[in-house]
Amino acid sequence: MDILRTPEDRFTGLPDYPFAPHYQEVDDTQGGTLRIHYVDEGPSGAAPVLCLHGEPTWSYLYRHMIPVFTAAGHRVVAPDLIGFGKSDKPAERSDYTYARHVAWMTDFVKARDLNGITLVIQDWGGLIGLRLLAAMPERFARVVVANTTLPTGDHPMPPAFESWRAFSQEVDPFEAGRIVYGGTVSKLTAAEQAAYDAPYPDARYQAGAREFPMLVPATPDNPESQANREAWKILRGLGTPVLTAFGAEDKIMAGADAVFQKTMPGAAGQQHTVLPKAGHFLQEDVGPELARLTCDFIARG
Template sequence: MLARLPDLPETIRSMWPYRPNFARVNGWRMHYVDEGAGDPLVLLHGNPTWGFLYRDFVKPLTAAGRRVIIPDMIGFGLSEKPTREDAHSLDGHIANLTALLRQLDLRRITLVCHDWGGPTGLGFALTNRERMHALVLMSTWAWPLPPAEFHTRMFPWRMMHAPLLGPYLLGRHNALAARGIYLSVVDREKFRERAQAAYTAVLPDPATRLLTWTWPRWIPLDDHARAFARFRWIEHELRSCALPTLMVWGREDDVFDPDTFCRKFTTLLPHAEGPHWVTGRHFLQEDSGPEIAALIVEFLQRHARDEP
């Protein structure tokens, strides 16, 4: 059940001219973009987006002498989309990413983590430290509790993914891609005109949208949650992580509110730079892509100068 590049609207394809690559990872077929040469940057998206979220990053990062790799998480974008909920777990997605990055034998990796790209990417980074160079964190989290206040609310969050409601609202009606992203950007009209179709087109049928309501169910809300132990491990390991880290956050982020989440990351990673504030809600790449890419280039150049 694959969406294909030729199925995308022409306006979208013109913004995503990159050659598709596919790898067999952990039993699934994963799509990724691989552009440029140099130390690799791996850009990780979350729910319900795909590599297209980083379309404004590719040119400035490759122009700065970096290799840019953008995988589509299994279940999203142009990657294979399993049709059973049990196909998805946080550990499984970490293993998917690990398989890809080991196949490509990447070293000196800078991971750029957004939303579920955070726990997934950090799960890789903390078990493959010898391959890592730096981290960039944006509107994400890395601990079991407390959750974002947004994720505890009945309206709209828990209603959206509750039993039968998830398959109806996010499955039949594709509400997260068709409406959720729109509500979580600042310039909604620009997003509607230029980008929205890219997110809905790759999730054409209810069965392709499974992960849009499965990922919300993996966010721990109490200590009985399925991913509680993994998140506790990530939090514990992160405290000993000395990787250079950049935090970039949207001023208007009302999903992972900056006061709570940046403060917590600063506690776990006291050496982290930032947060650098940009215009943006949860999907800050939509409002401030080029600005964030410039921050990343500057951050990496600064650290390259400091290296012995």
């Protein structure tokens, strides 16, 4: 693989992101290694809250939630997926597959030896995180499902997703900050939009962000459709507590929360919520509230 690494000075002075960088090398699946950046805040001995972002964001998405978690005594681990944030960025779109994203994050969780995990997932964080849960449920204590799903391609994707996928391939330039702006209700400042653009000095660095929408299993014959079906078989039998918290203004994921509530046993009896005035990137719109809901979920055991 040809690996790109965003210069560190691109991340200088980002608003509300004072967190020290940490790095973990993982197997690139081709005999080499890739470097994953992650935030690790709060008491090192505490059970971790693992926050997984999606497209086209990075750990910056969780900046308003991390202080709420640490103030409550929790440890927070928020990695940047490969191709995003401060993590390494393979330069070719063909370097990115759904299976590799799962493998890279599996290696990360094992390398950091994370256990007793409260998993917080949104967007592609769910497509990856739910596969991790199915593969090693013993490491997870509970799951907060926020504006995400685990598609198999056996049901048509909503028109809003099809429109997004087409836009993601046609738009030029690809501006992550503008995309996040469009998926929020409260909207971002110019500085916050720039923070989402920071990982991408030029289009060469955007291979992962460009490819992600094309990796979603939208048809039954997608290479990862069967793997997701197998994951669902396991998830349907897990008693791991599940809380859904969806944004009322998210048109792409509308209704997906009901699927988790009906399908995963650990969702029964939980205090599920739909958050008003919250779009797809609900961490931006109602981040502190989502963090407090998660803390309350943890406190209930």
